[in-house]
Amino acid sequence: MATSQKFGGDWTEEKMNLFTRYLDAYLIALQNQKFKKIYIDAFAGTGEIETSDGDQHLAGSAKRALASKMKFDHYYFIEADTTKAAELQNMVDEEFSQIKQTVTVYCGDANEMLAQIIEDVDWRYNRGLLFLDPYATQVNWTTLEIVAQTKSIDVWYLFPFSALERMLPNNGKYEKWEDCIDRLLGDKGWRTEFYKKDPQISLFDLCPNDPGLQTGNQLIKDANPEKVKEYILSRLTEVFPCVSKNARIFRNSNRAPMFLFCFAISNESKAAQRLALRIADYILKNK
Ligand SMILES: C[S@@+](CC[C@H](N)C(=O)[O-])C[C@H]1O[C@@H](n2cnc3c(N)ncnc32)[C@H](O)[C@@H]1O
Incomplete structure (x- = not known):
């Protein structure tokens, strides 16, 4: 069994629940489509989480994706840490042996490996769900541009709000x-x-x-969290044809914003956008 990794706070469970609800609904919505369904977890971890305060033990995104009742045709996991990637592979081999032939675990940088995966898949016949769950500022904007160009991937991005805030000092010395x-x-x-x-x-x-x-x-500085949020969403809208306006700010126990959980669709089909956005907005608007 994989050892758990420590990070996050109360929002970690909230994030996991939001994401898992979308993932389940996504698989149901696409079940009769001719496309193959691909899951990409670019900051996959080990499959187990212990929150930093030690209060909670949770199943991580990789385990949740693998455990969903309906299945993806392929699962790609990317994890930079060699030990964690090995633990993740063990978890797949031991707990999901029936579907392990549909799973690829890559050890490496999310930006590089994701670009490689995107290049290798023929997006005319595949639809993707991507989870970007970094600790901080690891996701390059150019990676989001590459994702958008597939016109086939829905992405949930945990944007590092507090890391950005820390880099924007009040006195302008950035x-x-x-x-x-x-x-x-x-x-x-x-x-x-x-x-x-x-x-x-x-x-x-x-x-x-x-x-x-x-x-x-x-x-x-002339920016409050709402303004920063609107700016991030406007940047996403410049790259993706459809972005949820209901991105959720996760706050710590002092109410300081930690992350912004965003949802963006790269598919240009209006029908596909309507469906994906309806599910995501419903999930984001309801606790
Ligand atoms: C917040 S955790 C994600 C956890 C995972 N989504 C889960 O639910 O268990 C971030 C993970 O990304 C990994 N990581 C950090 N930098 C990375 C990078 N550049 N590329 C890929 N993985 C990275 C860390 O080792 C860590 O396991």
Whole structure:
């Protein structure tokens, strides 16, 4: 049996339940379609979770996907940590031996392996469900663009809200994080979206001839969690033809936003979008 991995908080179970409800509904909705169904878990873990506070032991996403009553035609799991990937493979071999021939476990970076899987699958005949469940800023924006180009994958993305917040300091001194934020958000617009010139009169304004004083061009942050959420959703909408507006913010016990759970559809068929969005929105709107 795989050992459990520690992370998350109360939201971990909420996230797992939301995702599993979608996964079950997705499999039912597609059961009579001619397409093959593919599951991709790009941050798969071991299949077992113990939350950081040690309070909860939960089945992880990989185990839940494998245990669903209806089955995918193929399961791809990606896990960067060698030990965890081996534990996951053991769990598959021991607990899901009847379907293990439909499972591939890759040990490597999610961005690289996902690009490889997407290239290997013929998306004219396959439909995919992708779970992006990173600890922090591991998902490159370019990966989301590659996913969207398949026009066949629905994606649930646990966006690292608190990690982004930490890289956006109130005093505008974000220089050391710029590259990481650009990679995470895929553009440079956040600089003007989340910051404005500090309106407070500076010492420089009072004594403009004193070179020792500040330039008067300091920035201050102009973004609350709702604004950051809207920006992330607007970025997703630039890449995916359909994005749920009901993304859920997961908060810690101090009510600080930790993650934003987003849902996006790459399929261009309006009927497919309506169906997927109806299921996702229903799940996201109801506790
Ligand atoms: C939040 S956990 C995901 C857990 C999993 N979804 C579950 O429900 O059990 C994140 C996992 O991603 C793995 N990881 C971290 N960086 C990665 C990367 N660049 N590529 C793939 N996996 C990575 C970690 O080792 C960890 O197991």
